[in-house]
Amino acid sequence: MSTASSRLQKISQTLQPSTTSSTMSTPAKTKQWILTNKPTDLPQLSGPSATFTLENNDLPPLKDGQVLVKIRYIxxxxxxxxxxxxxxxxxRLYVPPVSQGGxxxxxAIAEVLESKAEKYKKGDRVLGSTGWAEYAVLDAQGLQAIQQIEGVSETHFLGAFGITGITAYYGIKIxxxxxxxxxxxxxxxAGATGSMVVQIAKKMLGCKRVVGIAGTDKKCKWVEILGADVCLNYKKDSFKxxxxxxxxxxxxxxxxxxxGEILDLMLTRMKKxxxxxxxxxxxxYNNNKPRGLTNWFEVVTNRIEIKGFIVLDFVxxxxxPEAIGEMVKALKEGKIVVGDENETVVDTKFEDVPKTWMMLFEGGNTGKLVTKLV
Known part of the structure; x- marks a missing residue:
């Protein structure tokens, strides 16, 4: 189990398993998307320099303390x-990079098909690092159970009540x-993290004014429904x-x-x-020659504090568990909204998993982007 997986498993302290029935026969092989060519700019989904390659590989035998799962949502x-x-x-990375050929x-959220671990049984739904695969054999200690919340889809434990929500909570609060x-x-x-930041800032922390930035008028209207006092479309000529x-x-x-440019502009809009x-x-992320900041001196003259962070620091x-508990409480109290509008769930054949992922860089999602394997 990787260091990153062991750190993420701590989230499970607040979660209880949900179950579902399964009549699926035990698979011996699994389709997997393999990293073939590491990109310097936009990943390529076809051609001789394709970033990923689809393979069909043997599954390892199930050992004590492990589970065999079918991936449902990525x-x-x-x-x-x-x-x-x-x-x-x-x-310079906070987790090991994906190895070429890996x-x-x-x-992902997955369903347990077979178990040699006391903690999980057939039919349980679990959250863990599965990779882009149809099936996987995983160490049970690196998994988290999925909590059932009435009226809330389990997919939100990949977003609002998962790593995304925790990032938003501690990023804006701490x-x-x-x-x-x-x-x-x-x-x-209007993205997965940003949409939660808007709600937490306005409705949980009581910030005086919240200004959102998104890429379409439709997204901006949704951000304002979430609680932003105003949301601006950065693609408009009048944005600045x-x-x-x-x-x-x-x-x-x-x-x-x-x-990028929005950060550069915002340095001129900060108070001392x-x-x-x-x-x-x-x-x-897909630009191998990013433009530098031209307004950096604003940081000096106005004593601006810039602090990077990674959610794993808090995990x-x-x-x-504290962040998840506070957000679930806020949901039940009606302070925040977590529903279908907070995520974009895309029905996807396994052969199209990379195409759905690329929607992240095309502005194709509102809220959390989730791949539903069909």
Missing amino acids: SNDPAQRGWITKGIDPA VMRAR IARAGPGDTIVVSGA KDLIEATDGFVEVYFDNVG HGRVAACGAITD DQGKA
Whole structure:
């Protein structure tokens, strides 16, 4: 079991298993997507330099303490792009990169088909690092049970009540230290993390004003329904003007999911001693020659604090259950909304798993992007 998997299993402290029946025969092989060519820019899904290759491989025999699972839902996360970049120094990553020739890494919700572990039985639903595969043999200690919440799909434990939600919760509350007197700006506000940041900031932390940034007018309207006072479409020609007007008087907090030009512009919209929570930089994930920041001197002159963070830092400290518990409580109290609108679940043949993942970089999802294997 990898270090990352062992750290993530701590989330299971608040979860209880759900079960479902299964009549499936035991498989001997599994389809897998293998990382063949590490990309420097946009991953290629076909041709001689295709990033991934589909293979059909033998499953290992089931050992004591292990379970055989069928993958039902796969999590799609921008961070996966960083794990496969060509030439990246492993010492600069927070988890080991995916090895060339290895199964593409991903977390998923799976159904237990066979078990040699006391903790799980046939039919249980579990969450773990399965990779892009149809079936997998996994160590039970690296898995988490799925909690059942009335009216909430289990897929939200890949998003709002999973790593995504925990990232949003601690990123805005602890890293950015947002509070009732603050005005905050959230980029990628219609995405999995950003949409939760908007709700947590406005409805749980009571921030004075929340400004979202998203890529279409439709997404912006949804972000405003979630609680943003205003949401701006960054693809409009008027975006820079709109952002300056929306941040008149400047802002205390910027939650950054995108990096690039929007981060550069936001450095000019921060108050003195403003705080930037650096969560992601999806603008440059597929750009092998990213443009540098031109407004960096703003950080010096206005004493702006920029702090990067990784959710595993909080999982390591055993704090994941606290975040999940607070968000579930907020849901039951009607403070936040977690429903179909918070995720984009795409019915996908296994042969099309990479195509669904690529929607992350095309703006094709609202909320969490989930692959449902059909």
